[in-house]
Amino acid sequence: MTQRSPLAPASFPDLPAIDGVTLRTARAGYKAWTRCDLTYVELDAGTAVAGVTTQSKCPSPEVEWCRDAIPLGSARALVVNAGNANAFTGHRGRAAVEAIAAKVANHLGCLPSDIFVSSTGVIGVPLPIDKAEAGLEAAFTAAPCNWEEAATTIGTTDTFPKGAHVSVMIGDQRVELVGIIKGSGMIAPDMATMLGYIFTDAAIDPALLQQMLSAANRKSFSCITVDSDTSTSDTVLAFATGKAGHAPITSMDDAGADAFNAALHDLCRQLAHLVVRDGEGATKFIDIIVEGADSDASAHRIALSIANSPLVKTAIAGEDANWGRVVMAVGKAGEPADRDRLSIRFGATQVATGGLAVEGYDEAPVAAHLKGQDIQIGVDLGLGEGRAQVWTCDLTHGYISINADYRS
Amino acid sequence: MTQRSPLAPASFPDLPAIDGVTLRTARAGYKAWTRCDLTYVELDAGTAVAGVTTQSKCPSPEVEWCRDAIPLGSARALVVNAGNANAFTGHRGRAAVEAIAAKVANHLGCLPSDIFVSSTGVIGVPLPIDKAEAGLEAAFTAAPCNWEEAATTIGTTDTFPKGAHVSVMIGDQRVELVGIIKGSGMIAPDMATMLGYIFTDAAIDPALLQQMLSAANRKSFSCITVDSDTSTSDTVLAFATGKAGHAPITSMDDAGADAFNAALHDLCRQLAHLVVRDGEGATKFIDIIVEGADSDASAHRIALSIANSPLVKTAIAGEDANWGRVVMAVGKAGEPADRDRLSIRFGATQVATGGLAVEGYDEAPVAAHLKGQDIQIGVDLGLGEGRAQVWTCDLTHGYISINADYRS
Numbered sequence A, B: 001m002t003q004r005s006p007l008a009p010a011s012f013p014d015l016p017a018i019d020g021v022t023l024r025t026a027r028a029g030y031k032a033w034t035r036c037d038l039t040y041v042e043l044d045a046g047t048a049v050a051g052v053t054t055q056s057k058c059p060s061p062e063v064e065w066c067r068d069a070i071p072l073g074s075a076r077a078l079v080v081n082a083g084n085a086n087a088f089t090g091h092r093g094r095a096a097v098e099a100i101a102a103k104v105a106n107h108l109g110c111l112p113s114d115i116f117v118s119s120t121g122v123i124g125v126p127l128p129i130d131k132a133e134a135g136l137e138a139a140f141t142a143a144p145c146n147w148e149e150a151a152t153t154i155g156t157t158d159t160f161p162k163g164a165h166v167s168v169m170i171g172d173q174r175v176e177l178v179g180i181i182k183g184s185g186m187i188a189p190d191m192a193t194m195l196g197y198i199f200t201d202a203a204i205d206p207a208l209l210q211q212m213l214s215a216a217n218r219k220s221f222s223c224i225t226v227d228s229d230t231s232t233s234d235t236v237l238a239f240a241t242g243k244a245g246h247a248p249i250t251s252m253d254d255a256g257a258d259a260f261n262a263a264l265h266d267l268c269r270q271l272a273h274l275v276v277r278d279g280e281g282a283t284k285f286i287d288i289i290v291e292g293a294d295s296d297a298s299a300h301r302i303a304l305s306i307a308n309s310p311l312v313k314t315a316i317a318g319e320d321a322n323w324g325r326v327v328m329a330v331g332k333a334g335e336p337a338d339r340d341r342l343s344i345r346f347g348a349t350q351v352a353t354g355g356l357a358v359e360g361y362d363e364a365p366v367a368a369h370l371k372g373q374d375i376q377i378g379v380d381l382g383l384g385e386g387r388a389q390v391w392t393c394d395l396t397h398g399y400i401s402i403n404a405d406y407r408s
Helices: A061-072 A090-108 A129-141 A147-153 A206-218 A257-277 A296-308 A310-317 A323-332 A363-371 A397-404 B061-072 B090-108 B129-141 B147-153 B206-218 B257-277 B296-308 B310-317 B323-332 B363-371 B397-404
Strands: A021-026 A038-053 A074-084 A115-122 A162-170 A173-182 A195-200 A235-240 A285-293 A343-346 A349-353 A374-380 A386-393 B021-026 B038-053 B074-084 B115-122 B162-170 B173-182 B195-200 B235-240 B285-293 B343-346 B349-353 B374-380 B386-393
Touching: A021 A129, A021 A147, A038 A061, A038 A129, A038 A147, A038 A206, A061 A090, A061 A115, A061 A235, A074 A090, A074 A129, A074 A195, A074 A235, A090 A115, A090 A129, A115 A235, A147 A162, A147 A173, A162 A257, A173 A257, A195 A257, A206 A235, A206 A257, A257 A285, A257 A386, A285 A296, A296 A310, A296 A323, A296 A374, A296 A386, A310 A323, A310 B397, A323 A343, A323 A349, A323 A374, A343 A363, A349 A363, A363 A374, A397 B310, A397 B397, B021 B129, B021 B147, B038 B061, B038 B129, B038 B147, B038 B206, B061 B090, B061 B115, B061 B235, B074 B090, B074 B129, B074 B195, B074 B235, B090 B115, B090 B129, B115 B235, B147 B162, B147 B173, B162 B257, B173 B257, B195 B257, B206 B235, B206 B257, B257 B285, B257 B386, B285 B296, B296 B310, B296 B323, B296 B374, B296 B386, B310 B323, B323 B343, B323 B349, B323 B374, B343 B363, B349 B363, B363 B374
Parallel strands: A074 A115, A195 A235, A285 A374, B074 B115, B195 B235, B285 B374
Antiparallel strands: A021 A038, A038 A074, A038 A235, A162 A173, A173 A195, A285 A386, A343 A349, A343 A374, B021 B038, B038 B074, B038 B235, B162 B173, B173 B195, B285 B386, B343 B349, B343 B374
8 A cells, every 4th residue: 555644543443353254355466466455255144235336327247236136135245356346348347247246156055146246446447257266266265354454455545444343232232333445545547436344243124224324325425525526336335244142123113223323324424534534635634514504405515516626625735714715616506505694614713604704803723723634614504404514635736646647 | 927828829819909899907906916907898889788697606796797787788888807806795895896887887978787897806805996996097098908908907817818709791791709708717715717708899689699698608618617616706798889880680580690690609619718728737628529418418417527527637637548537427427328338539549339448449549649738538428419518628736736835
């Protein structure tokens, strides 16, 4: 991995094992890397699955495979290939996914639809089936590894491995939720794919898990942006082995459902933040809160308009309290807004209110806030009760260097 | 002006005078510039006007003033202030616009609604009325100037003055159309405002001129993007003095209407291209053509998704034939697309077709094309007859330097 992002946590967290989950890695050799590039996760029989995938109209065959398999609700293994996204590869790409699923299903004695596959890396090059199969053979017999190794192996040009953890009590039983995620590193010529995997020993009905994951996704992975670009391969999967020993959760009325749901939301948000903290070239983590909008959906679109604005992102990179660019981003969102009711703050300091700059506001706390790594921009539209929160990073020379200063 | 854009034309074109249009400039002193910053254009009585303005929900008071005055159809003067956008300045900003219009109307003996006002520059600071009034006094008595001086004076951090010209025969009469435009330079802390002004001696009904300008705008100014950000002040106005001596054009069935319409479209496109050629940090002019879409509107949205993608723009900056990023941008547009029918070309070379890379395509002409300054990306969706063309520039370290490497 290249130089660690300045926004990275000090170290990989200490994550507990999840009963029913066995991690292994191997080297398929998709790229000229000396490190492992194939992650193989075995899941005990009875594991429930849920998932969310990219909104792209040009998804990879892996995404199409997962979309078909998720509604069936059960999983026995996950395979993640790093170094080749297998996207835009036509029937040859589809054949590679089918071959991987068939090989693992044969190994485990289960249905191919119980096998989940993701790939990330170079686009337009069919995943070589022979390398994938040899990699799987090696993985089947490899010694189990830890979370940090798996999180490192699913990465591409991520600058640090990303993992997070939440525990929750369901009745007397402690239940663990662990997640690993990769993004928004970049591998030529590819885009910043986000792949996230959540593992828990909770016993939960897959339809309910799907409902919770979809809701959590709307408040976490759907609320982050690095550069407004959307990968063809984005995937988040949640696997629940059911080994924790509590009474199964099958509806939101069941004991522990609310607690588990809250824990899942928390974990998704932690993982989403880690992706932003590895945004290409990022030097600032930006938290954007929009309130007083016509609706939550309107607030979300305005918040993303701010978060995706190159002018806002470069202003933050320059530690410049340029609230005019925030006004501009609100104005271009196409959502209900009244210039003369708009208020804007940086950190805790109101800089504009009621359609005017706050005359003589104290610039010292604003300057101090902008010199930090964690920036907050607050916007109040003064129209209604709509609220949203999104997270992004600044736009720097580092982004240009990563994405322009090489040749494929 | 700072270092001239590498995409700028060799010199300012030789533009003819327009009968009924008198250009003057003065120094109001909005900024600590030694150059003129106020442009005053006197228009003979009987001048028709049409205009298009920003879609921003947070427009400047100048934009609101012009929106109210345009439907009245007549103009006697244009005032452009450079160095202060007067946006987000509440009632004080509105008072400044009213004061300027009143002063010029009093000078010319016309209605305030015959006076058109634009401002560009710093945001959030009310335009100082005393400076504007003194500047106007100086302009009223200044010697008339030429197009290049006016085009320079409306500029802010534009790196070159921008003007263009088209002539058309209406009956036996030669009719001239001249335009000047500013953008996408940047002035702290402001956004890349585009202000464009078209002057013609044609005799044309203002409602018909509006119809033609709105249509031309959809194929020119609405088809360019530098960084996806939209100014609060964008304005294009067209003034027709009626001095050319041909029979007035009042409907599309009149002699010369088609020819004038075509000339206006041509001029708008020339002006729009000049703005892209001064895009912040631009080193490549990118022409994006999307064909085979479900509809023209769908093609336009897909073309803008490509044009606004930071990953596509950085790939072009890096002279990298990274068609995977084009697939990504098509996929994220949210418009109908079928991965397996998609074709992509750089210049004249097809690089992907039918959902697959073209195996063994000749990379030499692609590499040669990408080394040039004028890049063309063609996308065929293979779905229908929808077509669109948009223009943008690449995303470079220059953009970051201009927008992040200063402090306001």
